[in-house]
Amino acid sequence: MGTRTVIPFGPQHPVLPEPIHLDLVLEDEKVVEAIPKIGYVHRGFEKLVEKMDFNELVYVADRICGICAFIHSMAYCQGVEAVMSVEVPPRAEFLRTIWSELARLSSHLLWLGLMADAFGFESLFMQSFRIREKIVDMLEEMTGGRIILGVCRVGGVRRDVPNDALADIVRRVKDLGVEMHRLADVFLQDDSVKHRLVGVGVLIRDQAAELGCVGPMLRASGVSRDTRTLGYAAYGSVDFAPIVEKDGDSYARCAVRIRELFQSVDLVAQAASKIPGGEVGVKVSGYPEGEYHSRCEQPRGEVIHYVKGDGTRYLQRYRVRTPTFANIPALLRMLQGCELADVPVLVLTIDPCISCTER
Amino acid sequence: MSPLDTALLAIVVVVAAPIAGGLLAGIDRKLSARMQSRWGPPLLQPFYDVRKLFRKETIVVRRSQNFYVYFFFVFMVFTAALFFTGGDILLTIFALTLASIFLVLAAYKASSPYSFIGAERELILMMAYEPMVLLAAVGMYLVTRSFIVVDIARSPQLLALRLPGLFIGFVVVLVVKMRKSPFDLAASHHAHQEIVRGITTEFSGRTLALIEIAHWYETTVVLGMAALFFAALPWLAAVAAGCVFFLILLVDNVFARVKWQVALATAWITAAALGVGNILVVFFLR
Amino acid sequence: MSVFGMSRTIMRNLFSGPATRLYPTREKEPHRAARSRGRIEIDIEACIFCSACAKRCPTDAIIVSKTDKEWNIDRLRCCTCNACVEVCPKKCLAMGNRYTPPTVTKDKDIFRQPPRPPKEPETIPGA
Numbered sequence: 208m209g210t211r212t213v214i215p216f217g218p219q220h221p222v223l224p225e226p227i228h229l230d231l232v233l234e235d236e237k238v239v240e241a242i243p244k245i246g247y248v249h250r251g252f253e254k255l256v257e258k259m260d261f262n263e264l265v266y267v268a269d270r271i272c273g274i275c276a277f278i279h280s281m282a283y284c285q286g287v288e289a290v291m292s293v294e295v296p297p298r299a300e301f302l303r304t305i306w307s308e309l310a311r312l313s314s315h316l317l318w319l320g321l322m323a324d325a326f327g328f329e330s331l332f333m334q335s336f337r338i339r340e341k342i343v344d345m346l347e348e349m350t351g352g353r354i355i356l357g358v359c360r361v362g363g364v365r366r367d368v369p370n371d372a373l374a375d376i377v378r379r380v381k382d383l384g385v386e387m388h389r390l391a392d393v394f395l396q397d398d399s400v401k402h403r404l405v406g407v408g409v410l411i412r413d414q415a416a417e418l419g420c421v422g423p424m425l426r427a428s429g430v431s432r433d434t435r436t437l438g439y440a441a442y443g444s445v446d447f448a449p450i451v452e453k454d455g456d457s458y459a460r461c462a463v464r465i466r467e468l469f470q471s472v473d474l475v476a477q478a479a480s481k482i483p484g485g486e487v488g489v490k491v492s493g494y495p496e497g498e499y500h501s502r503c504e505q506p507r508g509e510v511i512h513y514v515k516g517d518g519t520r521y522l523q524r525y526r527v528r529t530p531t532f533a534n535i536p537a538l539l540r541m542l543q544g545c546e547l548a549d550v551p552v553l554v555l556t557i558d559p560c561i562s563c564t565e566r
Numbered sequence: 567m568s569p570l571d572t573a574l575l576a577i578v579v580v581v582a583a584p585i586a587g588g589l590l591a592g593i594d595r596k597l598s599a600r601m602q603s604r605w606g607p608p609l610l611q612p613f614y615d616v617r618k619l620f621r622k623e624t625i626v627v628r629r630s631q632n633f634y635v636y637f638f639f640v641f642m643v644f645t646a647a648l649f650f651t652g653g654d655i656l657l658t659i660f661a662l663t664l665a666s667i668f669l670v671l672a673a674y675k676a677s678s679p680y681s682f683i684g685a686e687r688e689l690i691l692m693m694a695y696e697p698m699v700l701l702a703a704v705g706m707y708l709v710t711r712s713f714i715v716v717d718i719a720r721s722p723q724l725l726a727l728r729l730p731g732l733f734i735g736f737v738v739v740l741v742v743k744m745r746k747s748p749f750d751l752a753a754s755h756h757a758h759q760e761i762v763r764g765i766t767t768e769f770s771g772r773t774l775a776l777i778e779i780a781h782w783y784e785t786t787v788v789l790g791m792a793a794l795f796f797a798a799l800p801w802l803a804a805v806a807a808g809c810v811f812f813l814i815l816l817v818d819n820v821f822a823r824v825k826w827q828v829a830l831a832t833a834w835i836t837a838a839a840l841g842v843g844n845i846l847v848v849f850f851l852r
Numbered sequence: 853m854s855v856f857g858m859s860r861t862i863m864r865n866l867f868s869g870p871a872t873r874l875y876p877t878r879e880k881e882p883h884r885a886a887r888s889r890g891r892i893e894i895d896i897e898a899c900i901f902c903s904a905c906a907k908r909c910p911t912d913a914i915i916v917s918k919t920d921k922e923w924n925i926d927r928l929r930c931c932t933c934n935a936c937v938e939v940c941p942k943k944c945l946a947m948g949n950r951y952t953p954p955t956v957t958k959d960k961d962i963f964r965q966p967p968r969p970p971k972e973p974e975t976i977p978g979a
Contacts, residue, residue: 212682214679337871403825816859
């Protein structure tokens with residue numbers, strides 16, 4: 208038995224994109240225990256319901272997170288729309304779907320890059336970000352924002368995209384698919400990458416379900432659960448099936464996200480081909496009264512926005528349950544008994560978004 | 567060579583080796599950047615970095631850690647002078663090892679968990695590459711009947727033809743020595759790993775600049791050793807050193823960082839199969 | 853065994869030149885997409901100082917003074933949400949696609965309407 212060392216990991220650490228702190232108790236290079244500390248970026252967003260009316264709160268929801276920004280604002284808008292029984296025009300629903308999927312592409316490519324960085328593959332990291340940059344450029348052309356799109360509003364979306372511009376976007380996303388295939392080959396075939404991923408941090412199906420995992424974490428362990436199948440926005444009108452892998456290790460999680468890249472490309476194309484004409488927003492009058500749990504599928508998993516209004520301009524209660532929050536227990540389980548070299552890989556496989564989690 | 571000539575040559579080496587090493591580091595960064603479709607820093611960036619480090623405040627955990635770094639630097643300069651003036655190759659290798667040991671001691675002395683684990687990993691890496699380096703020296707002796715670098719270099723035989731296995735094995739050592747992926751687990755050039763910058767985490771200012779310069783000496787020495795395999799044809803030696811350098815950059819960019827078990831296994835298996843195998847062939851087919 | 857899977861991409865990158873730019877010296881052309889949210893621009897001549905933008909601003913970045921004929925924006929507070937542009941009755945606000953240049957001070961951008969000639973014309977010249 209070696210001597211025990213405690214390695215402070217974070218909140219500022221080169222391989223951690225997010226401010227979480229882990230005290231890693233090591234025996235030689237084996238992690239015996241991991242003690243997490245969070246709370247470094249709590250900003251009190253939910254308290255802002257007292258200061259900002261339900262329309263202005265969309266901007267806040269947009270800024271909960273820097274990567275899944277659009278889906279947060281969409282989930283919030285859906286919540287308020289449900290409370291107020293607002294019928295969103297179908298064109299807006301389809302545009303929301305397209306932007307969600309592009310946001311997913313950008314998020315997954317970012318994740319792949321960070322993952323490559325975590326196992327020390329710098330050129331793969333740069334390549335992922337190079338592809339992601341093109342997705343972000345497309346979002347900028349369509350909405351004006353690169354990361355925080357700021358296009359959702361209660362009752363629809365704030366910007367329309369002409370059909371020919373959409374067709375152009377679809378063509379360019381499909382072209383990117385070729386580059387993504389090359390990237391995917393390295394992630395899924397290269398032996399030095401497999402050496403770092405296969406069998407690392409295995410969560411079997413029951414464990415994943417018991418620990419309450421969501422999103423790609425859960426699907427990589429063989430549970431077919433994807434909130435998009437609820438059919439919110441225009442997901443009811445497009446054809447897709449949740450992507451599931453069986454092994455439950457880091458490699459399976461990587462594979463789920465890579466296959467979701469291609470699924471997203473397909474969904475963007477489907478939505479753009481089926482998009483109806485018409486308005487992209489309706490005027491909303493009155494104030495929300497009632498409560499609603501709005502559920503959406505973030506790139507990281509299921510997000511729940513709880514909205515409660517009491518018939519005034521200001522919401523009474525607003526609460527966000529982010530996917531990372533649900534995945535942290537699984538992370539701690541995986542960290543026990545892993546090697547120090549695996550820690551960055553494991554922390555990243557849950558695709559941590561601590562800023563989301565702490566709001 | 568007269569002792570005076572040797573002394574003059576040694577002075578030239580001490581001045582020229584870090585310049586060559588720094589330029590190589592600059593080329594390394596530029597080429598790596600282009601491989602990743604980035605612009606990359608200017609060619610002379612490593613020199614700018616070191617100049618800046620010299621101007622910075624040196625913050626230490628314990629003052630004695632710098633003491634070891636000075637020894638690391640001195641022995642690295644000694645290694646380079648010894649090798650390029652054509653001294654004993656075994657002595658060169660031992661001086662190189664001693665220098666690395668001083669760096670490990672410095673990292674242990676810094677008593678930070680990151681540099682501590684970095685030092686442990688560096689020791690494992692030294693265990694991994696040391697057999698191969700010694701086998702290379704033994705192989706050279708078997709072919710040229712001398713451990714003296716000058717004699718090896720003057721040998722009319724192209725060593726790489728007689729010792730292909732040892733040469734390939736030595737390239738693996740180079741990857742470790744130049745702190746490149748897949749073997750950059752003790753300290754990598756970019757701080758993106760679980761132990762921050764590993765062995766050099768706790769060094770700053772002038773001390774870090776010295777480590778950087780010592781590393782340039784190290785790079786020139788190990789590349790010089792690789793070139794020694796082609797010493798019979800000097801132009802080929804230069805081309806070979808360039809090719810090896812490019813190959814290492816390529817390897818750096820197409821591999822993930824491996825764990826220490828695999829690093830050790832890879833290095834020892836190459837040493838056992840290619841190194842020992844090659845020596846046996848040379849020994850019995852002489 | 854599959855190693856060197858990345859080498860094809862890498863060699864292609866090596867010969868096809870960098871995808872990045874030396875940013876401050878070389879900018880992207882065209883600079884940004886037409887829709888990019890850069891910064892709020894105002895045609896101060898057309899402004900009637902109704903304060904609708906200041907009221908709608910979620911970050912309180914805009915301050916309007918009717919008496920001084922002054923329109924202020926704190927660029928560092930502004931989240932370029934476009935709400936002020938949408939609410940402006942005279943359409944004198946616009947979303948420019950260039951970003952605010954970097955700054956080291958927290959100054960406000962102040963726009964002051966020059967005093968009008970005594971008799972106000974029907975159409976504003978040069979607007």
